[in-house]
Amino acid sequence: MSQTLPMLGRSRRNRQGPAWRSLVRETTLSPSDLILPLFVCAGEGQRQPVEAMPGVVRASIDEVCAQAAVAWDLGIPAVALFPVIPDALKDPLASEASNPDGLLPDCVRALRRQLPDLVVITDVAMDPYSSDGHDGVVVDGCIDNDATLPILARMAVMQASAGAQMVAPSDMMDGRVGHIRRALDEAGYHQVGIISYCAKYASAFYGPFRQALDSQPRSGDKKTYQMDPANVREASRELAQDVAEGADVVMVKPGLPYLDVIARLRAETDLPVAAYHVSGEYAMLHAAASKGWLDYESCLLESLLCLRRAGADMIFTYGACDAARLLKSARR
Numbered sequence: 001m002s003q004t005l006p007m008l009g010r011s012r013r014n015r016q017g018p019a020w021r022s023l024v025r026e027t028t029l030s031p032s033d034l035i036l037p038l039f040v041c042a043g044e045g046q047r048q049p050v051e052a053m054p055g056v057v058r059a060s061i062d063e064v065c066a067q068a069a070v071a072w073d074l075g076i077p078a079v080a081l082f083p084v085i086p087d088a089l090k091d092p093l094a095s096e097a098s099n100p101d102g103l104l105p106d107c108v109r110a111l112r113r114q115l116p117d118l119v120v121i122t123d124v125a126m127d128p129y130s131s132d133g134h135d136g137v138v139v140d141g142c143i144d145n146d147a148t149l150p151i152l153a154r155m156a157v158m159q160a161s162a163g164a165q166m167v168a169p170s171d172m173m174d175g176r177v178g179h180i181r182r183a184l185d186e187a188g189y190h191q192v193g194i195i196s197y198c199a200k201y202a203s204a205f206y207g208p209f210r211q212a213l214d215s216q217p218r219s220g221d222k223k224t225y226q227m228d229p230a231n232v233r234e235a236s237r238e239l240a241q242d243v244a245e246g247a248d249v250v251m252v253k254p255g256l257p258y259l260d261v262i263a264r265l266r267a268e269t270d271l272p273v274a275a276y277h278v279s280g281e282y283a284m285l286h287a288a289a290s291k292g293w294l295d296y297e298s299c300l301l302e303s304l305l306c307l308r309r310a311g312a313d314m315i316f317t318y319g320a321c322d323a324a325r326l327l328k329s330a331r332r
């Protein structure tokens, strides 16, 4: 049947076939956009599975190096390290966090030796080392912001001295970016950058990560320092502070439930924006896929592409190697 009115615009013309779609695509996703988080534990030849994160392990330094080499060969430019610290080494002031001979700096040195071009990002926060499981010093049941700042600064300088090229404060204390920047500069680490967890929300999606590191808060929750999921204007204030204090990259975390926050930071700053596709987001994909309810591979690539579309320049994701392999293999 012929139509009576001419239809001038036909959106489907630009959706014909993978070759044409690739020309009109607005957003790209490449292995070079991805950062692989890795959990490092003591020992040798260790690969302990993390139950809620299929494919993710707590690995000893030799195995972390092996995983990083695979990632590097797939075109992934950076890894982010998170240490698993035994209870015996945890204390209220997270003293182990600035031990220059600790597990984390050993791992940084090993990676820098074996893969000198790989970017090594270290996490600056007390929680894996704290007997309270918090990102700040607990005094009389409250988090003492300013008592935490020198601890974070010492930790960052120690990580830089081990060879970390980027330090990533994930603690959400006020003033920490400036404090860390000054400490790094005073120690001569002008070239070491700061990826600030700028808009980090008090999210239930961090559950599997806390299981992996056994880093749950021993009392209370993180709502007095991590942001309220209800707020987005507040992210702009966090951004202004972090930019003024010298952040080199600003991050939004978690990822998919916070696309509006990513878009907002993207619009408000010219700095690179990072997104963290967190442990719970990764766990959900695998859980649904294991039941045959979702296709893990397509949903992973779609999630990461959407984070890019919202404005993320780089994405921390446990699925980085899976995504990189898929991106290499197919025209989509």
Ligand code: PBG
Binding pocket: 123, 125, 126, 127, 135, 170, 171, 205, 206, 207, 208, 209, 210, 222, 277, 278, 279, 280
């Ligand atoms: C801790 C930290 C957390 C994550 C990264 N750094 C957990 C938390 O704040 O309790 C979560 C990452 C993830 O869930 O993948 N400073």
